[in-house]
Amino acid sequence: MAVTQAPAGPGLATASWVVAQRGLRRTLRTPQIIVMGLVQSVAFLLIFRYVFGGAIDTRGAGYVDYMIPGLLTVSGLFAGMSAAVAVADDAASGYLDRLRSLPMPRTAVIAGQVLADTVRLTLILAVSAALAFAVGFRVHEGWAAALAAFGLCVLFGFAFVWTFVALGLLTANPQAAQGAGFLALPLSFVSSAYVPVETMPGWLRGFAENQPVTVMMDAVRALTQDPGPHTGEITRALAWTAGIIIVSAAVAVARFRRI
Amino acid sequence: MTPVLQSEGLVKRFGDVTALAGLDLVAEPGRVVALLGPNGAGKTTFVRSVATLVRPDGGTLRVAGIDAVRDPARVRRIIGLAGQHATVEAAMTGRENLEMIARLFGQGRRAARASARNVLERLALDEAADRLVRTYSGGMRRRLDLGASLVGAPRLLLLDEPTTGLDPRSRIGLWDAIGDLVAGGTDVLLTTQYLDEADRLADQVVIIDRGRVVAEGTPRELKSRVGGDLVEVRVRDHAAVAPAARALEGVGPVQTDASSLLLTMPAGNGPDDLVKAVHALAGHHAAIADIALRRPTLDEVFLSLTAATPERSPT
Numbered sequence: 337m338a339v340t341q342a343p344a345g346p347g348l349a350t351a352s353w354v355v356a357q358r359g360l361r362r363t364l365r366t367p368q369i370i371v372m373g374l375v376q377s378v379a380f381l382l383i384f385r386y387v388f389g390g391a392i393d394t395r396g397a398g399y400v401d402y403m404i405p406g407l408l409t410v411s412g413l414f415a416g417m418s419a420a421v422a423v424a425d426d427a428a429s430g431y432l433d434r435l436r437s438l439p440m441p442r443t444a445v446i447a448g449q450v451l452a453d454t455v456r457l458t459l460i461l462a463v464s465a466a467l468a469f470a471v472g473f474r475v476h477e478g479w480a481a482a483l484a485a486f487g488l489c490v491l492f493g494f495a496f497v498w499t500f501v502a503l504g505l506l507t508a509n510p511q512a513a514q515g516a517g518f519l520a521l522p523l524s525f526v527s528s529a530y531v532p533v534e535t536m537p538g539w540l541r542g543f544a545e546n547q548p549v550t551v552m553m554d555a556v557r558a559l560t561q562d563p564g565p566h567t568g569e570i571t572r573a574l575a576w577t578a579g580i581i582i583v584s585a586a587v588a589v590a591r592f593r594r595i
Numbered sequence: 596m597t598p599v600l601q602s603e604g605l606v607k608r609f610g611d612v613t614a615l616a617g618l619d620l621v622a623e624p625g626r627v628v629a630l631l632g633p634n635g636a637g638k639t640t641f642v643r644s645v646a647t648l649v650r651p652d653g654g655t656l657r658v659a660g661i662d663a664v665r666d667p668a669r670v671r672r673i674i675g676l677a678g679q680h681a682t683v684e685a686a687m688t689g690r691e692n693l694e695m696i697a698r699l700f701g702q703g704r705r706a707a708r709a710s711a712r713n714v715l716e717r718l719a720l721d722e723a724a725d726r727l728v729r730t731y732s733g734g735m736r737r738r739l740d741l742g743a744s745l746v747g748a749p750r751l752l753l754l755d756e757p758t759t760g761l762d763p764r765s766r767i768g769l770w771d772a773i774g775d776l777v778a779g780g781t782d783v784l785l786t787t788q789y790l791d792e793a794d795r796l797a798d799q800v801v802i803i804d805r806g807r808v809v810a811e812g813t814p815r816e817l818k819s820r821v822g823g824d825l826v827e828v829r830v831r832d833h834a835a836v837a838p839a840a841r842a843l844e845g846v847g848p849v850q851t852d853a854s855s856l857l858l859t860m861p862a863g864n865g866p867d868d869l870v871k872a873v874h875a876l877a878g879h880h881a882a883i884a885d886i887a888l889r890r891p892t893l894d895e896v897f898l899s900l901t902a903a904t905p906e907r908s909p910t
Contacts, residue, residue, distance in 0.1 A: 345699070346698065346701045354698045358684055362687075365686045365687075366686055433648055434682045436647075438700060439672040439747075
């Protein structure tokens with residue numbers, strides 16, 4: 337008997353969307369995922385607004401307006417973190433094996449995961465932004481620039497999701513992936529998010545000023561607070577974003593092929 | 596006919612560990628092939644090679660004539676895989692899980708819905724179809740997992756230890772489901788550590804050890820390799836040994852183990868020899884504790900072939 341003609345598999349777009357639907361359903365039907373995602377963002381927002389805020393000198397600018405752009409950028413980073421655990425869980429449980437044994441483009445497995453996580457973090461960012469306005473945050477450069485700033489936050493989050501997906505695949509173990517997620521802590525605190533970097537000792541300041549999270553939040557801060565043009569800040573932020581996506585995606589795809 | 600599976604000299608190494616050491620195997624269509632072997636024998640690595648999840652280091656592997664190394668994408672269109680764990684999404688319903696996999700096989704929305712409905716009925720999951728998998732029992736999850744490997748209507752179904760960790764009732768339920776599939780014409784490659792599972796489901800049993808095939812045949816053929824049926828007689832006390840032996844000598848050659856009060860005699864004609872033995876013993880008034888026709892089990896085949904291989908690391 338000759339080889340049976342089996343139907344070809346789905347295209348990349350369809351397959352990615354079907355995989356993403358799984359992630360979205362999981363988010364929507366597991367309230368803990370949304371709550372835990374929001375807790376970090378909301379708790380930090382309230383603590384820094386009302387507990388530490390009064391004690392931090394931001395050289396003229398109101399602390400709310402200074403801190404919120406940093407906080408939203410960091411929220412994108414933290415929201416991406418759970419992607420590492422989800423992917424590691426799928427690798428350990430054999431779920432990835434099932435998907436990889438299907439006649440679809442294998443990149444769709446990763447693309448679908450990233451898509452679902454980006455939608456999730458957009459929701460978290462939207463809630464955090466709304467809360468930011470409720471506690472007194474104001475934009476000073478018009479709504480178009482503010483929307484662009486929000487778009488940048490989503491884009492940064494998207495880049496971090498790639499990083500965490502790569503970490504999830506590299507560890508292939510939920511506990512290890514959780515641990516690797518703590519990478520986010522130094523990046524979020526040793527930055528301009530909560531205090532001006534000028535207050536840090538010199539050796540730390542060099543890192544704090546140039547690390548991607550600071551560069552990204554500076555762009556968001558400029559777009560919402562300072563008169564333009566902001567081409568320099570935005571270009572630097574986009575360069576970091578592109579670099580993070582390219583490296584993470586390359587690692588993720590290479591690792592996924594070998595798993 | 597093109598064999599469903601054709602593996603020649605298949606080799607796979609993971610660092611220093613050789614998982615497959617030149618595995619040769621041919622599986623004809625229309626049968627269930629069981630791969631039997633101790634932990635670390637290479638069963639899972641072989642299944643993963645067929646599922647194109649592992650790339651062999653040497654040898655050839657063809658699935659329904661398609662080269663699994665050169666053309667893995669085409670192999671994926673004709674296989675269905677159910678691994679050692681139930682890999683279904685707990686936050687989706689049974690129906691959603693199956694529709695998702697069907698769509699990833701390239702089926703349109705409508706076709707996927709029809710395939711899912713069909714599989715749910717076949718596996719008697721239709722009543723639970725719209726409940727979240729979170730609420731399913733372990734046995735139901737495994738059945739759904741089996742279902743997920745079926746929605747693509749595969750030519751070859753790969754089942755890697757499908758009933759490991761299930762309670763006896765769920766195991767039997769899953770066996771029935773697999774039996775029905777086979778009756779419907781799906782070819783199955785199954786790995787198992789349970790000899791009764793291979794005995795019950797497989798037409799062809801392949802025993803592998805250390806990455807190589809050590810024996811192969813139907814369950815009956817394999818059992819005959821460790822000898823045919825025996826009549827086994829246990830007497831009540833030492834005084835009964837001699838009369839029982841004399842009685843049985845009239846029927847066939849007897850082996851006597853006086854210390855355990857056990858007499859055995861080959862039973863080439865099966866039950867007929869048992870009846871003769873009973874008659875002969877009745878005539879000699881030997882005090883009997885037990886008499887039985889004993890068939891060798893796959894366990895004995897398995898143990899005799901893999902006995903000399905103690906510890907090893909799992910694949």
